Amino acid sequence: MEPSKPDLVPNPAVRRLSLYLRHLEVMQQKARTTISSKQLGVALGYTDAQVRKDLAYFGQFGHPGIGYRVDDLIGRIRRILATDRTWNVILIGGGNLGRALLSHPGFGPKGFRIVAVFDTDVSKIGSPAHGLVIRPMASAPLYLRENPVKLAILAVPAEVAQHVADDLVAAGIRGILNFAPVALSVPSDIAVNSVDLTVQLEQLSFLVNSTESTRKA
Amino acid sequence: MEPSKPDLVPNPAVRRLSLYLRHLEVMQQKARTTISSKQLGVALGYTDAQVRKDLAYFGQFGHPGIGYRVDDLIGRIRRILATDRTWNVILIGGGNLGRALLSHPGFGPKGFRIVAVFDTDVSKIGSPAHGLVIRPMASAPLYLRENPVKLAILAVPAEVAQHVADDLVAAGIRGILNFAPVALSVPSDIAVNSVDLTVQLEQLSFLVNSTESTRKA
DNA sequence: GGATGTGAATGCATTCACAGCA
DNA sequence: TGCTGTGAATGCATTCACATCC
Numbered sequence: 001m002e003p004s005k006p007d008l009v010p011n012p013a014v015r016r017l018s019l020y021l022r023h024l025e026v027m028q029q030k031a032r033t034t035i036s037s038k039q040l041g042v043a044l045g046y047t048d049a050q051v052r053k054d055l056a057y058f059g060q061f062g063h064p065g066i067g068y069r070v071d072d073l074i075g076r077i078r079r080i081l082a083t084d085r086t087w088n089v090i091l092i093g094g095g096n097l098g099r100a101l102l103s104h105p106g107f108g109p110k111g112f113r114i115v116a117v118f119d120t121d122v123s124k125i126g127s128p129a130h131g132l133v134i135r136p137m138a139s140a141p142l143y144l145r146e147n148p149v150k151l152a153i154l155a156v157p158a159e160v161a162q163h164v165a166d167d168l169v170a171a172g173i174r175g176i177l178n179f180a181p182v183a184l185s186v187p188s189d190i191a192v193n194s195v196d197l198t199v200q201l202e203q204l205s206f207l208v209n210s211t212e213s214t215r216k217a
Numbered sequence: 218m219e220p221s222k223p224d225l226v227p228n229p230a231v232r233r234l235s236l237y238l239r240h241l242e243v244m245q246q247k248a249r250t251t252i253s254s255k256q257l258g259v260a261l262g263y264t265d266a267q268v269r270k271d272l273a274y275f276g277q278f279g280h281p282g283i284g285y286r287v288d289d290l291i292g293r294i295r296r297i298l299a300t301d302r303t304w305n306v307i308l309i310g311g312g313n314l315g316r317a318l319l320s321h322p323g324f325g326p327k328g329f330r331i332v333a334v335f336d337t338d339v340s341k342i343g344s345p346a347h348g349l350v351i352r353p354m355a356s357a358p359l360y361l362r363e364n365p366v367k368l369a370i371l372a373v374p375a376e377v378a379q380h381v382a383d384d385l386v387a388a389g390i391r392g393i394l395n396f397a398p399v400a401l402s403v404p405s406d407i408a409v410n411s412v413d414l415t416v417q418l419e420q421l422s423f424l425v426n427s428t429e430s431t432r433k434a
Numbered sequence: 435g436g437a438t439g440t441g442a443a444t445g446c447a448t449t450c451a452c453a454g455c456a
Numbered sequence: 457t458g459c460t461g462t463g464a465a466t467g468c469a470t471t472c473a474c475a476t477c478c
Contacts, residue, residue, distance in 0.1 A: 047448075047449065048459090067460085081422055081426075082426035089418070107415060151421055151422070175421035175425040205368070211391065
């Protein structure tokens with residue numbers, strides 16, 4: 001049995017784990033060997049208690065009086081996030097965004113490898129894209145039967161996103177990173193993470209507008 | 218004085234407002250005239266009480282027995298999010314991601330217009346990019362003095378992101394959408410929204426891995 | 435009947451504060 | 457002394473439940 005699968009982990013804690021890992025990797029690059037919860041917190045804008053509690057959900061990784069050993073903590077968090085292995089990922093959508101994601105340099109070092117690209121738009125089929133060739137969406141189920149992949153990135157227009165998601169789930173995909181501006185409906189055991197770029201900008205416009213108004217007061 | 222600037226709005230509520238708006242715009246397209254908090258909630262995966270409370274933070278927009286008038290609510294939320302006007306945006310970074318964002322069709326209809334592109338990489342300067350020409354980052358302060366713009370999208374490597382952010386803030390930028398995998402440090406009256414693509418995938422790998430393990434049990 | 439708006443109650447997440455260890 | 461790990465306390469966000477209105 002795997003060690004330490006805690007009963008109840010706050011969802012935000014998992015998100016922060018990724019950020020801790022990101023900063024730890026920078027510290028490792030700089031040959032730092034240990035780091036305290038205080039230092040990690042300051043670097044990312046959290047309290048030291050927050051950092052300790054987040055980590056404590058998964059085990060006892062620290063050393064009183066010393067802090068956390070950087071190498072060790074990196075390994076621990078990677079195991080928790082399950083990125084201590086390589087995840088093959090398929091990309092749906094060979095448009096501008098899709099191709100930008102294909103050539104995104106950050107995925108590889110973090111353990112994610114895009115192994116195939118599909119598109120519903122027949123005019124794109126066969127085009128080369130960063131070392132891969134865009135395949136017809138209809139061929140995805142067969143591909144997934146021969147090459148089991150659990151993660152998919154969805155970079156297609158909103159109108160077809162739900163339909164594509166249904167097909168992916170039926171073909172065995174278990175997690176979807178969705179860039180289409182629509183709320184996908186999927187079975188509860190399928191993970192979905194949505195990134196809507198305009199929503200991000202709207203949040204900023206709200207915040208900037210608020211501070212502007214407050215300023216005059 | 219502007220009406221209804223509530224004292225305390227939960228941050229998550231503002232995020233959901235964007236999602237409500239997105240769905241309302243689809244409903245408007247379908248010529249729906251009214252919608253209830255229940256229907257809106259079901260479409261997005263929230264409870265009806267959640268929807269009503271979120272909206273009630275900003276005023277009384279609904280009609281008992283009827284629901285919310287779609288056109289009206291769209292206008293209200295746009296005013297709240299301050300997207301009832303056009304926001305000019307500058308883009309920093311003419312790489313793959315930057316150029317994909319430039320050609321992103323969703324921004325315009327939502328009121329965001331990218332008006333200039335800058336890059337620190339001299340080899341990119343002068344290249345055409347979706348109707349614009351990439352300018353040297355050093356020219357950004359002058360540009361911003363002549364064309365006041367409040368929002369910036371940051372699509373540069375992590376190593377230069379903080380430096381660029383500092384320059385942008387000094388030049389008057391008030392909100393930053395950051396795609397670099399690093400926590401930006403900015404004055405408290407500057408809004409920052411960070412999107413780290415690998416963090417998104419890590420969340421999925423965690424979730425998928427969890428459900429896989431649980432399944433066998 | 436059908437829906438909103440909202441105080442009260444609940445449930446989560448964060449922070450405090452301190453015992454315990456190096 | 458310096459720092460972790462953790463129960464207890466606080467603070468926020470969500471949900472309940474109901475008075476109110478069309």
